[in-house]
Amino acid sequence: MKRPFEYIIEKLIFLSxxxxxxxxxxxxxxxxxxxLSLFGSYNPFAFIFGKNWYPISDPPxxxxxPLIVGSLWVTFGAIVIAVPLGIAAAxxxxxxxxxxxxDYLKSGIELLAxxxxxxxxxxxxVTLAPWLKYLFHLPSGLTALAGSxxxxxxxxxxIVSIIEDAIVSVPKSYREGxxxxxxxxxxxxxxxxxxxxxxxxxxxxxxxxxxxxGETMAVLMITGNAxxxxxxxxxxxxxxxxxxAAEMGEAVAGSGHYYALFAIGIILFIISFIINILADMFxxxx
Amino acid sequence: MNDTLRTEKIAFFCLLIATIVxxxxxxxxxxIVLVRGLSAFSWEFIFAMPREGMRAGGIFPAIVGTVYLTxxxxxxxxxxxxxxxxxxxxxxxxxxxxxxxxxxxxxxxGVPSIVYGLFGLGLxxxxxxxxxxxxxxxxxxxxxxLPVIITATREALSxxxxxxxxxxxxxxxxxxxxxxxxxxPNAIPGILTGTILGLSRAAGETAPILFTVAAFYLxxxxxxxxxxxxxxxxxxxVLSTQVPNVSLKIQYGTVLVLVGMVxxxxxxxxxxxSRFRKKKTW
Numbered sequence: 001m002k003r004p005f006e007y008i009i010e011k012l013i014f015l016s017x018x019x020x021x022x023x024x025x026x027x028x029x030x031x032x033x034x035x036l037s038l039f040g041s042y043n044p045f046a047f048i049f050g051k052n053w054y055p056i057s058d059p060p061x062x063x064x065x066p067l068i069v070g071s072l073w074v075t076f077g078a079i080v081i082a083v084p085l086g087i088a089a090a091x092x093x094x095x096x097x098x099x100x101x102x103d104y105l106k107s108g109i110e111l112l113a114x115x116x117x118x119x120x121x122x123x124x125x126v127t128l129a130p131w132l133k134y135l136f137h138l139p140s141g142l143t144a145l146a147g148s149x150x151x152x153x154x155x156x157x158x159i160v161s162i163i164e165d166a167i168v169s170v171p172k173s174y175r176e177g178x179x180x181x182x183x184x185x186x187x188x189x190x191x192x193x194x195x196x197x198x199x200x201x202x203x204x205x206x207x208x209x210x211x212x213x214g215e216t217m218a219v220l221m222i223t224g225n226a227x228x229x230x231x232x233x234x235x236x237x238x239x240x241x242x243x244x245a246a247e248m249g250e251a252v253a254g255s256g257h258y259y260a261l262f263a264i265g266i267i268l269f270i271i272s273f274i275i276n277i278l279a280d281m282f283x284x285x286x
Numbered sequence: 287m288n289d290t291l292r293t294e295k296i297a298f299f300c301l302l303i304a305t306i307v308x309x310x311x312x313x314x315x316x317x318i319v320l321v322r323g324l325s326a327f328s329w330e331f332i333f334a335m336p337r338e339g340m341r342a343g344g345i346f347p348a349i350v351g352t353v354y355l356t357x358x359x360x361x362x363x364x365x366x367x368x369x370x371x372x373x374x375x376x377x378x379x380x381x382x383x384x385x386x387x388x389x390x391x392x393x394x395x396g397v398p399s400i401v402y403g404l405f406g407l408g409l410x411x412x413x414x415x416x417x418x419x420x421x422x423x424x425x426x427x428x429x430x431x432l433p434v435i436i437t438a439t440r441e442a443l444s445x446x447x448x449x450x451x452x453x454x455x456x457x458x459x460x461x462x463x464x465x466x467x468x469x470x471p472n473a474i475p476g477i478l479t480g481t482i483l484g485l486s487r488a489a490g491e492t493a494p495i496l497f498t499v500a501a502f503y504l505x506x507x508x509x510x511x512x513x514x515x516x517x518x519x520x521x522x523x524v525l526s527t528q529v530p531n532v533s534l535k536i537q538y539g540t541v542l543v544l545v546g547m548v549x550x551x552x553x554x555x556x557x558x559x560s561r562f563r564k565k566k567t568w
Contacts (some may be wrong), residue, residue: 016366017373018383020390020436023429027397029553030408088304097305107556114552115315117491119541120517122526123315126534156308165291186294207396214398216493217519221527235452241400241493247498248404253412265404269397276396280389280415 031269038062042102042256047263055229055247055257062208062260064228064267070144070237071213077148077233078155078212082207084158085152091253093160093169095189113157121221124150131220136234142224144237150218155208162207166200167193206279210272216241240264289455316545325544326535332543335505340525341532345540350507351420351515352489352547355499358424359431359488365479367427367435369475374436375443395433399493402430421511423499427488434487438480442473465517475562479555491525491542492519503526518544533536 038047042062050063091104128149129141130284136145170193178188194201224236225246238246244261334344370387379386406426416422447470454464465496470477492500508515522540525532 006460010462013369013373013377015368017378017387018434019366019370019407020387020394023432024393024411027401028404030413031401034404034408051324084306085304088301089308090421092301092305096301102325107311111316111549111552112312113392114486114548116492116519116544116548117311117523118486118492119319119545122537125526126537127318138489142425153308153311153316160308170529172344174447184294186288187290190297200511210396214400216398216400217523221523225483241398244400244404248407252501262404262408265401268401272396272401273393274399276392277389280392284306 001109017064028269031262031265032186034259035148036259038263040193042260046258049266051229053243054095055251055260059200060256060260062256062263063068064240064243064260064264066227067240068227069242069262070227071239071241073144073230073233073237074131074151074219074239075209075212077145079205079209080156080160081148082208082212086156086208087155087163087201090160090163090167091189091194094164095185095193100101103198109157109160112153112255117154117215117218120150120154121218124218124222138234139180140224140236142222142236144223144233144235147219147223147237147239148233149280150222151212154215154218155211158211159204159208163197163201164202166197168197169200199282203279203282206275210275210279212283213275214241214268214272216245220245238269244268290548292436292476296401297452300525319542320543322378322534322538323545324541326539329537331536332553336503337505340503340521340529343537345518345521345543347504347507348516348518348540349520349543349547351499351501351517352519352544354508355423355427355495355517356485358420359427360481361486362428363431363435363484363488367432367481367484368439368477370432371439371443371464376461376469377539384411391436392430393431395437399430402426403492403496405429405497406494411498417512418514419497419498419512420508420515421552423495423517424511426494426498426556430478430491430494431484431488433486435481438484439473439477442476442480443469445476446472471548475558479559482551482555482558486548486555488553490519490548492523495520504549517549 019211026214047064048068050061051065052063054061054063055130082185089109093102097105108208110208124146125142129146131141132143132146134139153201172194173193174283178192179185183191186227217240220242223242225242227238227243228235244264245255248261251261271275330343332349337343339361348404351458374384378387403426410416410422410425411418421452449466450472451464456467459467494519499515499517501516502515502524504514504516518540522537522544525537525540
């Protein structure tokens, strides 16, 4: 015999529990609903492999290949910077740093996670871009590289904290066994602890990639916004996310342009879905 | 033997350098924002409307807009987030449904913020007809914040020892009574910490509000939840990329106000966390 209030609240609890599933489905449905309208009049292959993104010319061209290339350049650069630094910083925080320093380092990295991306974009414009321009003698510092550097720092808190967790959760007996055999601390770290934590490290890299590909505002502000096929990381690019953010405001609802931006949303949703499932698989592989 | 020890020294030194490379920019960015932003500060800057195409005056409507949006996000996301976490930690068994919910939460957490913007535009602004409004923006941000709140709350609930629940059951309390009177009170600090951190992220987000609420220039306060509003993150974007010849002073000042608000929430969260960690006796 349950009291009516209890009955209602437990139903609410269940509904809230499954709400996350409903929201994921809703997001996908609404992206599909608007995005698929594009393909009634536009060839999906021309969409993905087309080299020209001219959404407002007549007839419009919605080839997103340059945007994909832009996203790839920025992501590639960011991961090359963030993964080695992130692994090293995580090892230092988890294994090497003296106790008094550990908490400060951790809060420093948490602080980085707290800075909004729009702020990093702004700082990128006023400090990083002029510096890159000077360093590489570029016409403008707003390039894929500027985006990569900023995004590397944005992905850092995710990467460091997940790797650190993975290192800390390596069983103590592994470490003790290695040290007892006469290995030094460093030999223990890279021969025993890192291999044991490898699935956590892979998960961290996947989630880092996910953050970088999905990042929008900082990238929009500092990558130079040119929807061209970039052949170097020192060129301006435009990513998938930045294109949606920059153009949706001007796209007329119900136009091909509007549907094309939603179709980019579908692509982004699918990419993030795959990345997150993969990361979760690595995380639970024990 | 000396060789391996030297290798260790060199390796640890490299790790230290890498850590410094990660940490120094944080300190640098915050110092730059603080020093250059403070020079813009005045009562007028905080409490006045923008003037002369946002090149002068204050940023009051953007501050108010961000406060409204953060409150709106809290109203929609906190109840559902906490109830969902209660379901996962206290009611759900280990079965396919629980696993599906977990995967859904992971995906919600990973969906790019601009995709939330598209979703909000499609569902709240267009389909439900809310228009670009505080209501549509808050709902969009709330769904984005939901996974953060669920994850944090679930973690807080799971640290409450099982013996607490068993004692409550053995005294004849129902599951809900146990949750309400035993589990929740002991998990409140963790829930608060996670919730505030989630809201601080929502306050700084730009992409989800671009098409759902943000007004380019609206030199008055919003009148209802169906009204558009200015917001600090979007205002920074507008000042630094859309309006020519805005003095850097005003830009840095706006950035400092946003960073200040976000950090204030973070500080509150960590004070709560450390306060209650000391009190905890189990």
